[in-house]
Structures are given as structure tokens and as C-alpha cells.
Amino acid sequence: xxxxxxxxxxxxxxxxxLGRAVAKALATEGAHVHVAEIDPVAAARVxxxxxxxxxxxxxxxxxxxxxxxxxxxxxxxxVAHGKLDILVNNAGLNVRADFRHLSEADWxxxxxxxxxxVVRFAREGFELLRRSGNASIVNVASILGDHGMRQLVAYxxxxxxxxxxxxxxxxxxxxxxxxxxxxCPGFIETALTARALKIPALSKALIDKTPMRRxxxxxxxxxxxxxxxxxxxxxxxxxxxAVDGGMTAQL
Ligand SMILES: NC(=O)c1ccc[n+]([C@@H]2O[C@H](COP(=O)([O-])OP(=O)(O)OC[C@H]3O[C@@H](n4cnc5c(N)ncnc54)[C@H](O)[C@@H]3O)[C@@H](O)[C@H]2O)c1
Numbered sequence: 259x260x261x262x263x264x265x266x267x268x269x270x271x272x273x274x275x276l277g278r279a280v281a282k283a284l285a286t287e288g289a290h291v292h293v294a295e296i297d298p299v300a301a302a303r304v305x306x307x308x309x310x311x312x313x314x315x316x317x318x319x320x321x322x323x324x325x326x327x328x329x330x331x332x333x334x335x336x337v338a339h340g341k342l343d344i345l346v347n348n349a350g351l352n353v354r355a356d357f358r359h360l361s362e363a364d365w366x367x368x369x370x371x372x373x374x375x376v377v378r379f380a381r382e383g384f385e386l387l388r389r390s391g392n393a394s395i396v397n398v399a400s401i402l403g404d405h406g407m408r409q410l411v412a413y414x415x416x417x418x419x420x421x422x423x424x425x426x427x428x429x430x431x432x433x434x435x436x437x438x439x440x441x442c443p444g445f446i447e448t449a450l451t452a453r454a455l456k457i458p459a460l461s462k463a464l465i466d467k468t469p470m471r472r473x474x475x476x477x478x479x480x481x482x483x484x485x486x487x488x489x490x491x492x493x494x495x496x497x498x499x500a501v502d503g504g505m506t507a508q509l
Contacts, residue, residue: 259288260286260287260288261287261288261484261488261489261490262284262287262288262289262343262344262484262487262488263287263288263289264288265284265288265289265290265343265344265487266289266290266292266335266338266339266341266342266343266344266390267281267284267289267290267291267292267342267343267344267345267346267487268291268292268294268331268332268335268342268344268345268346268379268383269281269284269291269292269293269294269346269348270294270295270320270322270346270347270348270349270375270379271294271295271296271322271348271349271350272291272293272294272295272301272304272346272348273293273295273296273297273299273300273301273303273304274295274297274300274448274449275446275448275449275450275476276348276398276443276446276448276476276479276480277295277346277348277349277398278300278304278476279476279477279479279480280346280348280396280398280476280479280480280483280484281293281304281308281315281346282304282307282308282311282313282480283477283480283481283483283484284344284346284480284483284484284487285308285311285313285314285315286311286313287484287488289314289343289344289487290314290315290316290338290339291305291308291313291314291315291316292315292316292318292331292334292335293305293308293315293316293317293318294318294320294322294331294349295317295318295319295320295349296319296320296321296322296349297319298317298319301317301318301319301320302317303317304317305317316334316338318330318331318334322349322371322374322375322376322378322379323370323371323374323375325378325382328375328378328379328382328383329382332382332383332386335386336386340386340389341386341387341389341390342383342386342387342389342390342393343387343390343392343393343394343487344393344394344395344396344487345379345380345383345387345393345394345395345396346395346396346397346398346483346487347375347376347379347380347395347396347397347398347420348398349371349375350371350372350398350450351367351368351371351372351450352368352410352412352413352450353367353368353412353413354409354410355409355412356408356409357409357411357412360411360412364412365412368412368413368416369412369415369416372413372416372417372420373416373419373420373423376397376420376423377423380395380423380427380438383395384431384434384436387431387434387436388434388435388436390435390436391435392435392489393435393436393437394436394437394438394439394486394487394488394491395424395427395431395436395437395438395439396439396440396441396483396486396487397420397421397423397424397438397439397440397441398440398441398443398479398483399417399418399420399421399424399440399441399442399498400413400414400417400442400443401442401443401444401500401502401505401506402414402417403417403418403420403421403440403442403498404418404421405506417442420440421440421442421498424438424439424440424496424498425496428495428496428497429496432495437486437491437492437494437495438495438496439486439491439494439495439496439497439498439499440497440498440499441479441482441483441486441498441499441501442498442499442500442501442502442506443474443479443501443502444468444473444474444500444501444502444503444505444506445464445468445473445474445502445505446473446474446475446476446478446479447473447474447475447476448476451473455473464505467505467508468502468503468504468505468508469503469504469505469507469508470503470504471503472503473503474501474502474503478501479501482499482501486499
């Protein structure tokens with residue numbers, strides 16, 4: 259028996275980076291994974307990669323800022339399985355800008371993907387998750403949800419809201435057999451961080467602030483997601499799990 263045999267999972271933003279690693283890890287543990295990703299080519303590619311490794315996956319073109327896309331993908335999960343056991347809200351982006359110059363359009367863009375998308379999936383997905391009887395929502399927040407960093411105020415604000423949302427939903431959904439937790443990654447090498455982490459001075463400063471003296475790997479976030487999704491975390495809800503090499507533990 260693998261840890262997630264018979265489970266049905268949906269991972270948003272699973273075409274690349276952390277979401278891709280999470281989708282693959284859930285499938286390796288036996289879940290049927292719905293890869294919900296704005297880039298249809300990436301969605302299909304990850305579903306194919308999972309199938310090539312012997313797993314089960316379905317790719318969907320989903321823009322988490324569009325209510326109709328979210329309803330459509332949940333409808334296809336319902337038709338295929340009648341329930342949803344694991345929802346990983348991972349899609350996210352950032353816009354670097356000094357806060358005083360942040361445009362209304364950029365603020366809306368960050369909020370609509372990082373926060374409104376999570377809100378919609380958690381609300382519209384409720385009925386399918388309830389039918390699971392043993393469901394888990396994993397929200398990918400960030401250590402920047404409760405720490406500041408120059409030019410990332412909008413990003414931090416949305417991630418802080420996701421942490422608050424996680425705790426509120428954990429309380430409200432507990433009676434329906436739905437656990438809700440958040441992962442707060444530190445700095446992990448993906449397309450999102452590639453440019454910043456290639457700036458030698460910034461990269462060195464971040465490593466110097468990380469007790470483990472390295473950046474994280476997507477697989478290390480995926481392992482945390484599998485744990486929170488599995489029965490090993492059966493009494494864990496409303497938690498935020500930092501996966502950051504000790505960065506936020508350090509004064
Ligand atoms: N990489 C890090 O260091 C780090 C740290 C903390 C938190 N995070 C969070 O982890 C999550 C994944 O980040 P990543 O580093 O893998 O980024 P990434 O850019 O590598 O991947 C993000 C994925 O989300 C998809 N996406 C973007 N907008 C979307 C939308 N509207 N609808 C559906 N999909 C959409 C992208 O196409 C991409 O495939 C994000 O929520 C990010 O904020 C990342």
C-alpha cells in the first residue's frame with residue numbers, strides 16, 4: 259500500500275516548479291492527480307511525465323483567476339471520481355515593485371492569482387472535498403507571509419492572507435472531515451526565483467541568512483505536501499509548516 263492509494267488530488271499551477279514536484283510526488287504515492295495549470299502545454303507535459311512514470315494524471319488548462327475555469331475543472335473531477343481528497347493551492351506569482359509605485363493592475367494581478375484563486379478553489383471545491391470524508395487542503399503560502407522583503411510587499415500581503423485563510427478554514431471545515439494546512443517555503447530554486455537567485459549579492463545574502471546554507475529543492479516542498487495530504491497528518495489542521503532551511507528560526 260502506498261500512502262495515497264485511491265486518493266484523488268488536484269494541484270493548481272502544477273505545470274512547473276513546486277507544483278510539478280508536488281503533483282509527481284502525490285502520484286508516486288498512488289493518487290490520481292489533476293494537473294490544473296494556466297499553460298495547457300505544461301499541464302499536458304506534466305500529466306504525460308506522471309503517466310510515463312506509471313502514475314495516473316489528467317492535465318487541465320485552468321486559470322485560477324477565472325471562476326468558470328475552476329468550476330469546470332472541479333466538474334470534471336466530479337464526473338471522473340465523484341469526490342476530491344487532496345487540493346493543493348499552489349499557483350502563484352510575484353511582481354517586484356517598490357510599494358509606493360505599485361500599480362493598481364499589478365496589485366490586482368498578484369491578489370487575483372495568489373489569494374482569490376485559493377479562496378475560489380477552497381469555496382467551490384468544498385462539496386467534493388466533503389464527499390471525501392477524509393480530505394486535505396494544502397495551501398502553498400510563503401515565509402514572506404509573515405516577514406517583509408523589499409519590493410515584495412504585495413506578494414507578502416497575499417501570502418499573509420493565505421495563512422489567515424488557512425487557519426479560518428481549518429476551524430470551519432474541521433467538522434466536515436477536511437483538514438487545511440499551509441506550507442511556507444523559504445527560497446527554492448524555480449522559475450519564480452531563478453532571476454533573483456542568480457544575482458550574486460542577493461544570493462549570498464539569502465544563503466548567509468539560512469542556517470542550512472543552501473536553497474531548497476522542489477522535492478523538499480513536495481515531501482511536506484505529501485505528509486500534510488496523507489493520514490500521517492491526521493491530527494494536523496490549521497498548521498503552517500516552514501520548509502526553509504531554518505531561515506525564519508534565525509534572529
Ligand atoms: N520558489 C520559491 O522560492 C517559493 C517560495 C515561497 C513560496 N512559493 C510559492 O510556491 C508556489 C509555486 O511557485 P514556483 O516557485 O513553483 O513558481 P513557478 O513560476 O515555477 O510555477 C508557478 C506555476 O503556476 C502557474 N500559474 C501562474 N499563474 C496561474 C494562474 N492564473 N492559473 C493557473 N496557474 C498559474 C505558472 O504557469 C507556473 O506553472 C507559488 O504560490 C509561490 O508563491 C515559492
